[in-house]
Amino acid sequence: xxxxxxxxxxxxxxxxxxxxxxxxxxxxxxxxxxxxxxxxxxxxxxxxxxxxxxxxxxxxxxxxxxxxxxxxxxxxxxxxxxxxxxxxxxxxxxxxxxxxxxxxxxxxxxxxxxxxxxxxxxxxxxxxxxxxxxxxxxxxxxxxxxxxxxxxxxxxxxxxxxxxxxxxxxxxxxxxxxxxxxxxxxxxxxxxxxxxxxxxxxxxxxxxxxxxxxxxxxxxxxxxxxxxxxxxxxxxxxxxxxxxxxxxxxxxxxxxxxxxxxxxxxxxxxxxxxxxxxxxxxxxxxxxxxxxxxxxxxxxxxxxxxxxxxxxxxxxxxxxxxxxxxxxxxxxxxxxxxxxxxxxxxxxxxxx
Numbered sequence: 001x002x003x004x005x006x007x008x009x010x011x012x013x014x015x016x017x018x019x020x021x022x023x024x025x026x027x028x029x030x031x032x033x034x035x036x037x038x039x040x041x042x043x044x045x046x047x048x049x050x051x052x053x054x055x056x057x058x059x060x061x062x063x064x065x066x067x068x069x070x071x072x073x074x075x076x077x078x079x080x081x082x083x084x085x086x087x088x089x090x091x092x093x094x095x096x097x098x099x100x101x102x103x104x105x106x107x108x109x110x111x112x113x114x115x116x117x118x119x120x121x122x123x124x125x126x127x128x129x130x131x132x133x134x135x136x137x138x139x140x141x142x143x144x145x146x147x148x149x150x151x152x153x154x155x156x157x158x159x160x161x162x163x164x165x166x167x168x169x170x171x172x173x174x175x176x177x178x179x180x181x182x183x184x185x186x187x188x189x190x191x192x193x194x195x196x197x198x199x200x201x202x203x204x205x206x207x208x209x210x211x212x213x214x215x216x217x218x219x220x221x222x223x224x225x226x227x228x229x230x231x232x233x234x235x236x237x238x239x240x241x242x243x244x245x246x247x248x249x250x251x252x253x254x255x256x257x258x259x260x261x262x263x264x265x266x267x268x269x270x271x272x273x274x275x276x277x278x279x280x281x282x283x284x285x286x287x288x289x290x291x292x293x294x295x296x297x298x299x300x301x302x303x304x305x306x307x308x309x310x311x312x313x314x315x316x317x318x319x320x321x322x323x324x325x326x327x328x329x330x331x332x333x334x335x336x337x338x339x340x341x342x343x344x345x346x347x348x349x350x351x352x
Contacts, residue, residue, distance in 0.1 A: 009037030009336070012099040014107035016062070016153070018045035020237070021257030022105050022125070023052060025161075025174045029124065030054060032328050033103070036336075040099070044107045060090055063108045063152075091116065101336055104155055111153035120156040122332050126256040127153070127279065129160025132167035136286040138278075145278020159331045163260065163286050163318075171327055172320045173260035180322065182245045184265050189213035190310060191247040193240070193258060196274045197298065203227055205303045212310050214251075215243050249310065254280040254294070259287060266317035270309045272298055291316060 011033050016022050026041075033039045043052060044062030063082055087109065094113040096102065104111050105125035114121040129135050130149040160170040192214050194202065199218050206214050207228050214230050217240050221232045233239055244250060244261065249268025252258050262269045270293040273280035284294045293309045295302040 009100045010098065011037050011039045011101045011103065012042065012096070012110065013039055014042035014044065014102070014104045014110040016045055016106040016108070016125075017043040017052070018062075020235070020240075021255050024176050024237075024257050025105065025125065027053075028174050028176055028324055029105075029328070032325050036333050037100070042107060042110055044109055058094075060109050061086070063087055100340075101332070103332065104153055106153045108153055111155060114156075115154050123153065123155030123158040123160075124328075124332070126161045126173075128155070128158035129162040129166065129170045130279070130282060131158050131160065132170055134166045135160075135162060135170065136166070136282060136289055138281040138285045142278040142281070145281075149279060149282075157331075157335075159327065161256070163256075163263070163283075163290065169331075171323060173257065173264075174324050175261060175264050175320050175322070178241060179244075179261050179264065182241070182265065185246050186248050187246045188248050189215055189246075190268075191240075191243045191250045191252075192216040193235075193250070193252040194272060194298070195219050195235070196253060199232060201298070203230060205298055205300075206230055208303050209307050209310060215247065217243070249313075249315065251306065254284040254287065256283060259283070259292070260320065263292075263316055263318045264320050266315050268309065268313050268315045269293070270295070270306060270313075272296070272302075290318075 013026070013030060013033055015026050030039060030041070040057035041054060042058040042060070043056045044060045061083070090109045091112045094110060096110060096113040096117050096119050102110065102114050102119055102121040104114070104121050104123050106123070106127045111121065113119075127149055158169055160167070161173050162170050163173065165171060190212055192202070192206070195218075199216075199220055202216055202218075206216070207230060210229050212229065216230055216232045217235050218232050219235050221234045224231070224233045226232070233243075244265065244267070247267060249270065250258070250262045251270050251272070252262070254271040254273035259269055259271060269287070271284055271287055272295050273284045275297070284296075288294050293305070293313065295305055
């Protein structure tokens, strides 16, 4: 009987590159995938502000979103940002059948290429947790948002990550090795990552809390500069990790990886979900359920809430064990192994 040799596998790993969270998770997952074979990487989306230190086989603009300076999703800018005809062309021409294993972290092009070509694919990422009805939702359900989460990047089998294990296919977050190995301290300042807000907007409100120092990581900032008690820095991974290590707390949007790392490190956490982005409202609902501060806008009223949070709140610390290697083995490659062995057995039956 032919033997399963994992080193012979051709693996495609597709990443939605529009957010730091997807990239951070990829840095942990890709070395684990290489234990099973040759890995080709697809990076999709607007990733001009993101450093990716590994060779990329395929790059695509993919389908990406645009925001206005007041924190909301801009539908008009999103339409003009994307070339629909190019996207369709990439879906139908992508060499998806060249791969033995297709793993997707919410990447649009390869997900639909696999679906239209009847190629089995594994979804491995935070957004796949929302395929479970047991994951927290906001009080007002957005039917369009639900449809997008369930259909944007379809896969054959979903493996989700969330702040807690809400279902049997949902696991706790992937925490980067560099974050797990940090020596944590508290130098009394607050780290800010609110990419949907412009610098001037942040200046207007955070300068109203002058007794606190704010380190603001801005996608609009090319060189570091200061304004009163606010210190703006370019969005760079290493600088952000260092800031996160030494801060007292973090004020950020309701993404996934950054809040998860803040909770793991025992930092104060306050989140402001991006307007009109339903996934962030769902994350905010989950965070509220465990006692994390949430406001749905940054304005004169909420700045008082943030001031109270910075002064009086106590941090949470949640243990997120390192299970990533075991999850990948059990949920993906054990299944791939059985599928290949079963295929070989069926071939032998035909021959003999």
